[in-house]
Amino acid sequence: xTTLAKDNRVVTLINVFTVAPERQQQLVDLLMHATxxxxxxxxxxxxxxxxxxxxxxxxxxxxQWRSRDDFEAMLRHPAAIPHMQEAAALxxxxxxxxxxxxxxxx
Amino acid sequence: xTTLAKDNRVVTLINVFTVAPERQQQLVDLLMHATxxxxxxxxxxxxxxxxxxxxxxxxxxxxQWRSRDDFEAMLRHPAAIPHMQEAAALxxxxxxxxxxxxxxxx
Numbered sequence: 001x002t003t004l005a006k007d008n009r010v011v012t013l014i015n016v017f018t019v020a021p022e023r024q025q026q027l028v029d030l031l032m033h034a035t036x037x038x039x040x041x042x043x044x045x046x047x048x049x050x051x052x053x054x055x056x057x058x059x060x061x062x063x064q065w066r067s068r069d070d071f072e073a074m075l076r077h078p079a080a081i082p083h084m085q086e087a088a089a090l091x092x093x094x095x096x097x098x099x100x101x102x103x104x105x106x
Numbered sequence: 107x108t109t110l111a112k113d114n115r116v117v118t119l120i121n122v123f124t125v126a127p128e129r130q131q132q133l134v135d136l137l138m139h140a141t142x143x144x145x146x147x148x149x150x151x152x153x154x155x156x157x158x159x160x161x162x163x164x165x166x167x168x169x170q171w172r173s174r175d176d177f178e179a180m181l182r183h184p185a186a187i188p189h190m191q192e193a194a195a196l197x198x199x200x201x202x203x204x205x206x207x208x209x210x211x212x
Contacts (some may be wrong), residue, residue, distance in 0.1 A: 012157055014166055016122055032208045045212035051118055051204035054174075058202045060120055068160075096164045098157035102138050106151035 010046060011071055012098045014062045019091035021056030027090045028052050031061050034083035039063065042077055044070020059091065071097065116152060117177055118204045120168045125197035127162030133196045134158050137167050140189035145169065148183055150176020165197065177203065 019027050031050050039045055046064035053059070065071035074080050087093060125133050137156050145151055152170035159165070171177035180186050193199060 011160070014157065028207055035208065035210050040210050040212050047212060048208075048210045049206055050208040051120065052207050053202040053204050054117070055202060058204070060204060096159040096161060098159050098164070098166060100155055101134055101158050102141065102156040103153070104141050104146050104155075105153045106146050 009068075009099060010064050010066060011068045012062055012064050012100060013071060013095060014060065014098055015087075015093055015095045017059040017061070017087065017091040017093050018057060019059055023090055024052055024056050024059060027059050027087065030083070030086055030090065031059065034080075034087070035061075035063075038079045038083055039074070042070075042074050042080060044074065068097065115174075115205060116170050116172060117174045118168055118170050118206060119177060119201060120166065120204055121193075121199055121201045123165040123167070123193070123197040123199050124163060125165055129196055130158055130162050130165060133165050133193065136189070136192055136196065137165065140186075140193070141167075141169075144185045144189055145180070148176075148180050148186060150180065174203065 017027060028050060035048050035050070039048065044066040046066055048061065048063040051060040051062075065074065075084075123133060134156060141154050141156070145154065150172040152172055154167065154169040157166040157168075171180065181190075
């Protein structure tokens, strides 16, 4: 049952935001605030990282969720929705759900 | 000296590849091979993750480098260049260099 196995594995949501450089810090602050006050308390949240590009034009937010079901429940969570709408108003966002296929340490 | 400080911090290269679903696994295999046989041995390599999107259309490769100087030296490394060209031939790639501004655990 491949589908069931997949649904029981950790998934990673990677949001790539394309942003005007003068709004990059505002977007970073919004995502840090949303992660601290809401996302980390949503059932199934494992961890998250927020990255800002040195060229000022991108912000990447990756979040690990215990399962695809937990991630999909978050998308409908009343506390999460306003944060996602605020971020989408500041920048163009491209979200995709991933599985990690390799981790390498030097 | 903000510039010097920045150059001495770990940076993260995040490559977002847009790929035809029938080529996603080929791209993943290529990136895993390049990381194992070349990238992990390049001076300044810290760690890397390869992610494949569940919808088949994206691959994300993030790699931590000891400093921006190490990352820029890698771009000119004779062993690294053919791997980057092979990957770029398989998919559209959007690379940016980032700093991590927040890490949160649930």
